[in-house]
Amino acid sequence: MLELHHLSAVEQLDLLRRGDLTPVELTEHYLERIDRIDGDLGAFVTVTADAALDRAHRVQADSPHAAALWGMPLGLKDLWATAGTRTTYGSRAFEHVVPDISDEIVTALEDAGSVSLGKTATPEFGLSSYTESLVSAPTRTPWDLSLGAGGSSGGAAVAVSAGLLPFAPASDGGGSIRIPAAATGLVGLKPSRGRVPSGSGFTSLAGLVAYGAIGRSVGDVGLLLDAIAGPSPWSVGPPTWDEGPWLGAAVRGEGRYQVGVMTSSPWDASHDIRISQEATDALAVATTELAAIGHGLDDFALDPEPYGEHFKVIWQASAAGIPVEGDRLELLEPLTRWLVEQGRALGARRLAEALAWLAGYERRVIRQFAPFDAVLTPALAMTPRPVGWYSEDGERNFDQQVEYTPWTSFVNVAGLPAIVLPVHQTAKGLPMGVQLIGRPGGEDVLLSLGVQLERRLRWQRRHPPQW
Known part of the structure; x- marks a missing residue:
C-alpha cells in the first residue's frame, strides 16, 4: 500500500x-x-519533537x-x-555542546520554510x-x-x-x-564548488566541501538544491519554488549527451582497487539504458598521477x-586521533x-x-560494508x-558537480548505484540524465521491504 x-x-x-x-x-x-522505528536504524542523534511541532x-x-x-x-x-539544539559534531569531545548561533545553511533552510525534526547522525567531524x-x-x-549506511551524511540518507x-x-x-546515497538506494547530488553560497567550499581547505541534497527522486534533489542555491558564480539567479532551474531540469529531462565511461580511479597508483561484480553490474545497467535512450558512450581514463x-x-x-x-585528545576515535x-x-x-599540486590537478581533470558532457563511474567499488x-x-x-570509495574525493578536488543514481539491485536486494560527474556548473545535464534513467528504471518507488 502506498503511504504518505x-x-x-x-x-x-x-x-x-x-x-x-x-x-x-x-x-x-x-x-x-x-519514534517508532529509528531505534533500529540510528538515523537521528537528537530528535526535537516539541520544537518541530511549534515550528x-x-x-x-x-x-x-x-x-x-x-x-x-x-x-x-x-x-x-x-542554535538551542545539541550539536555533537559526531564526537564525544562535543557531545554536550548547545550553540547560541546557527550555521548559515541552517538559517537558509529555515528561511525557505522548512521544519527541522532534529539532528541526523554523522561520523566524528565528518571525516569518514x-x-x-x-x-x-x-x-x-x-x-x-x-x-552500514556510509558517511558522512549517513543519518540523513537512512532517514x-x-x-x-x-x-x-x-x-x-x-x-x-x-556514498551514503549509494548505500541506501537514493539519489545524492553534490553541486559545483560555489553553487550554494551557505556552503560554497571556498573557505574549506582545498575547497573540498559542498552542500547538496539526498532524495528519493531526481526531482527531490533538484527541489532542495533550488531552495539552498541563491545567486552564485554560475549566474543562475535566484529560483522560485516551482520554476527553479534544477527542479526544472529534472522535470524536463531533455537532451542527448556524450558520456565518458570510467572504471579506473585516481587511487589506482597507490592502492589495490578491486571492483566488485555488483558494482560492475550496476555500471552495465546504466550504460545499457543510456545507449538505449540514444546517448553517446566512450570508454575513458584519467592520466595516471600520484593523486593519493x-x-x-x-x-x-x-x-x-x-x-x-x-x-x-583521548576522547577522539582512533581514525580521528x-x-x-x-x-x-x-x-x-x-x-x-599538496595544495599547489591539487590546484593543478583540478585543471587537468x-x-x-x-x-x-558527463563522465560515468561506479558509485562504490563494493556493496555496503x-x-x-x-x-x-x-x-x-x-x-x-x-x-x-575510489571515485568520490577527486570530484571535490576538481570542484565538479556529481550525482549518484540507484540504478541496480543485487540478487540479495541491496541497492547499487552509479555516479555521473558533470562539467563546472553542469548540474542541469546531470539532472536531465538522471531523470531520463529514472523514468526507465523507476527507482523512486523502491522501498526497503520492512519500512
Missing part, C-alpha cells in the same frame, strides 16, 4: 500547496515514524506558502551548529565514509541492518531511505553525500585544526606542495573531461575507505 512517506518530496510539497495536507500533519506523520504550527500560520520548502520536514546534519560514531548508535542501511524524512540536506567533502599521496596530506591537515588539546596527529606533524612546506568492518588502526582504516 512513500511519495516523493515533490509530491508531498504539492499536497501541502494544494491544501490537501498541512505542515503540522506532515510533521506529526514523520515524528511518529521516527510547523508557526509555518502553517505565518510563513508565505510560496516559500521554497514551505512546511517540509527535514533533518539537520549534526556537523551544523544549530561510514557513520559509526561513539556518540550514538551505528547508522545502518534499512536494506540490511547488518550493513530518507526508511521514510523518516521526505528528503535531506547534506554536505560532501570527499563523497559524504554520494597529495590528497592524504589535505585530509590529515583538515583534521589538524580540530579544537581538541591535551587530555581531551591518527588524522589529527599526522596533520599536526605536517610542515607548512608539505602542505603548500577538467581539461581531460572536456570532450564529454558491514557494521564494524573498518579497522581501528587509522592508516589501515583510511586505506579501507579508499578501497570502498
Whole structure:
C-alpha cells in the first residue's frame, strides 16, 4: 500500500500547496515514524519533537506558502551548529555542546520554510565514509541492518531511505553525500564548488566541501538544491519554488549527451582497487539504458598521477585544526586521533606542495573531461560494508575507505558537480548505484540524465521491504 512517506518530496510539497495536507500533519506523520522505528536504524542523534511541532504550527500560520520548502520536514546534519539544539559534531569531545548561533545553511533552510525534526547522525567531524560514531548508535542501511549506511551524511540518507524524512540536506567533502546515497538506494547530488553560497567550499581547505541534497527522486534533489542555491558564480539567479532551474531540469529531462565511461580511479597508483561484480553490474545497467535512450558512450581514463599521496596530506591537515588539546585528545576515535596527529606533524612546506599540486590537478581533470558532457563511474567499488568492518588502526582504516570509495574525493578536488543514481539491485536486494560527474556548473545535464534513467528504471518507488 502506498503511504504518505512513500511519495516523493515533490509530491508531498504539492499536497501541502494544494491544501490537501498541512505542515503540522506532515510533521506529526514523520515524528511518529521516527519514534517508532529509528531505534533500529540510528538515523537521528537528537530528535526535537516539541520544537518541530511549534515550528510547523508557526509555518502553517505565518510563513508565505510560496516559500521554497514551505512546511517540509527535514533533518539537520549534526556537523551544523544549530542554535538551542545539541550539536555533537559526531564526537564525544562535543557531545554536550548547545550553540547560541546557527550555521548559515541552517538559517537558509529555515528561511525557505522548512521544519527541522532534529539532528541526523554523522561520523566524528565528518571525516569518514561510514557513520559509526561513539556518540550514538551505528547508522545502518534499512536494506540490511547488518550493513552500514556510509558517511558522512549517513543519518540523513537512512532517514530518507526508511521514510523518516521526505528528503535531506547534506554536505560532501570527499563523497559524504554520494556514498551514503549509494548505500541506501537514493539519489545524492553534490553541486559545483560555489553553487550554494551557505556552503560554497571556498573557505574549506582545498575547497573540498559542498552542500547538496539526498532524495528519493531526481526531482527531490533538484527541489532542495533550488531552495539552498541563491545567486552564485554560475549566474543562475535566484529560483522560485516551482520554476527553479534544477527542479526544472529534472522535470524536463531533455537532451542527448556524450558520456565518458570510467572504471579506473585516481587511487589506482597507490592502492589495490578491486571492483566488485555488483558494482560492475550496476555500471552495465546504466550504460545499457543510456545507449538505449540514444546517448553517446566512450570508454575513458584519467592520466595516471600520484593523486593519493597529495590528497592524504589535505585530509590529515583538515583534521589538524580540530579544537581538541591535551587530555581531551583521548576522547577522539582512533581514525580521528591518527588524522589529527599526522596533520599536526605536517610542515607548512608539505602542505603548500599538496595544495599547489591539487590546484593543478583540478585543471587537468577538467581539461581531460572536456570532450564529454558527463563522465560515468561506479558509485562504490563494493556493496555496503558491514557494521564494524573498518579497522581501528587509522592508516589501515583510511586505506579501507579508499578501497570502498575510489571515485568520490577527486570530484571535490576538481570542484565538479556529481550525482549518484540507484540504478541496480543485487540478487540479495541491496541497492547499487552509479555516479555521473558533470562539467563546472553542469548540474542541469546531470539532472536531465538522471531523470531520463529514472523514468526507465523507476527507482523512486523502491522501498526497503520492512519500512
